[in-house]
Amino acid sequence: MRVVVVGGGIGGLAAARSMWLAGFDVLALEREAAFGEIGGGVQLGPNATRVLRRLGLGAGLDKIGVTPRSFRLLRWANDEVLSDYDLAGDAERRYGSPYYTVYRPELVELLASGLPEGAVRLGASATDVLIGDRNEVRLADRTVEDTDIVVGADGIHSMVRAATLGDGPARYSRMVAYRAILPWEALPAGTEPVLRSWLGPGRHLTCYPVGAGGRYLQLVAVVPEPISSAESWTALGALDDLRTHFDGWSPGVRALLDAVTGPVYRWALYDRDPLPRWSTAGSTLLGDACHPMLPFMAQGAGQALEDAAALAACLRQNTGDPASALTRYEVARQPHTARIQRLSWANNTSFHLADGPEQQLRDEGLARSRTTEALHWLYENDPEHLPD
Numbered sequence: 562m563r564v565v566v567v568g569g570g571i572g573g574l575a576a577a578r579s580m581w582l583a584g585f586d587v588l589a590l591e592r593e594a595a596f597g598e599i600g601g602g603v604q605l606g607p608n609a610t611r612v613l614r615r616l617g618l619g620a621g622l623d624k625i626g627v628t629p630r631s632f633r634l635l636r637w638a639n640d641e642v643l644s645d646y647d648l649a650g651d652a653e654r655r656y657g658s659p660y661y662t663v664y665r666p667e668l669v670e671l672l673a674s675g676l677p678e679g680a681v682r683l684g685a686s687a688t689d690v691l692i693g694d695r696n697e698v699r700l701a702d703r704t705v706e707d708t709d710i711v712v713g714a715d716g717i718h719s720m721v722r723a724a725t726l727g728d729g730p731a732r733y734s735r736m737v738a739y740r741a742i743l744p745w746e747a748l749p750a751g752t753e754p755v756l757r758s759w760l761g762p763g764r765h766l767t768c769y770p771v772g773a774g775g776r777y778l779q780l781v782a783v784v785p786e787p788i789s790s791a792e793s794w795t796a797l798g799a800l801d802d803l804r805t806h807f808d809g810w811s812p813g814v815r816a817l818l819d820a821v822t823g824p825v826y827r828w829a830l831y832d833r834d835p836l837p838r839w840s841t842a843g844s845t846l847l848g849d850a851c852h853p854m855l856p857f858m859a860q861g862a863g864q865a866l867e868d869a870a871a872l873a874a875c876l877r878q879n880t881g882d883p884a885s886a887l888t889r890y891e892v893a894r895q896p897h898t899a900r901i902q903r904l905s906w907a908n909n910t911s912f913h914l915a916d917g918p919e920q921q922l923r924d925e926g927l928a929r930s931r932t933t934e935a936l937h938w939l940y941e942n943d944p945e946h947l948p949d
């Protein structure tokens with residue numbers, strides 16, 4: 562069976578490796594001339610690291626992954642700790658796989674290194690997909706790839722989704738994420754290797770160690786912005802604007818923002834409502850192409866990895882009837898990812914409550930929760946455990 566994957570991001574590369582390990586003839590097409598993931602960190606819950614280990618990438622992952630000691634939520638005004646969950650030992654003990662933060666370029670390199678020669682074509686922009694007696698992917702250089710299955714792993718503005726299922730505009734959340742990477746030496750003395758999020762009115766700020774050996778701190782500040790702009794890992798933001806957004810916040814937040822000297826990037830946050838259908842007889846979608854979500858559960862990449870594993874398992878178990886395999890994949894994955902999309906959207910409200918009774922209720926709930934217990938269903942999920 563031949564599978565053409567459109568998109569060479571985290572989801573597309575993981576899909577290509579999963580398909581290759583399953584014995585399929587796979588080609589991933591990436592429109593950028595070089596792997597496009599620049600800068601920035603990504604959190605990988607145990608559900609995501611489990612998939613990477615099963616893809617045979619565990620040793621490489623251990624080299625690039627950092628386990629923050631704990632996950633701490635703090636109050637915006639005074640650094641009061643609202644909750645503090647163990648991450649270091651807990652994830653491995655409870656879920657059999659670690660919680661890692663990784664530097665995106667290192668993760669993409671790890672995924673790409675796991676592919677055989679010729680399985681990824683860079684600078685290959687797909688322009689159209691035709692599903693029928695023959696399935697084909699057309700490229701900007703006027704070449705055509707014939708295939709049995711097309712997998713659209715081409716992100717939130719997926720061409721494959723538009724061509725196979727129709728489309729509507731993505732929803733602008735009226736929030737942007739400022740991102741900066743700080744060398745660990747630049748941080749205030751005594752900074753702990755902890756994943757921290759300060760929650761406050763209308764905005765929040767998250768930071769965590771990242772990069773092999775924990776050499777950087779990734780800072781992500783989510784703030785309101787009524788006017789939409791493009792998502793881009795390379796769009797620059799102004800450091801002064803970022804600092805102004807956090808005027809009056811706690812000493813801990815101010816010290817972190819004072820330590821930023823390098824470039825600050827700005828990413829407008831979009832998502833979509835859950836999509837009811839992902840597949841046709843010869844195509845399906847994966848990752849942000851079918852379930853883009855706000856990053857407030859830190860699960861977009863993790864779910865793309867799970868999709869890759871589930872899709873390969875479905876196709877492997879039903880090579881004689883790929884159309885049924887694609888339906889089985891969609892039925893297994895859609896409700897799970899839709900739930901995470903909705904929770905990510907809900908966190909946009911709960912993270913950003915103004916001080917008052919609702920915020921107090923939220924903080925009392927956080928104080929009572931001693932572990933990541935409420936997320937067991939998410940971290941335990943085994944995407945290869947498929948309903949019949």
Ligand SMILES: Cc1cc2nc3c(=O)[nH]c(=O)nc-3n(C[C@H](O)[C@H](O)[C@H](O)COP(=O)(O)OP(=O)(O)OC[C@H]3O[C@@H](n4cnc5c(N)ncnc54)[C@H](O)[C@@H]3O)c2cc1C
Nearest residue numbers: 568570571572592604687716848849856859860861862863
């Ligand atoms: C600020 C921020 C923080 C985040 N933090 C986390 C986190 O901590 N944990 C987590 O799990 N997730 C996180 N996410 C979400 C995560 O980044 C995405 O969900 C994930 O990158 C999606 O991967 P993907 O491969 O599906 O899509 P993408 O990363 O969008 O990749 C799509 C790829 O397809 C290529 N492409 C597009 N169109 C074409 C075409 N026509 N032809 C060929 N190639 C094409 C693109 O160039 C790109 O390389 C965060 C997102 C943001 C914005």
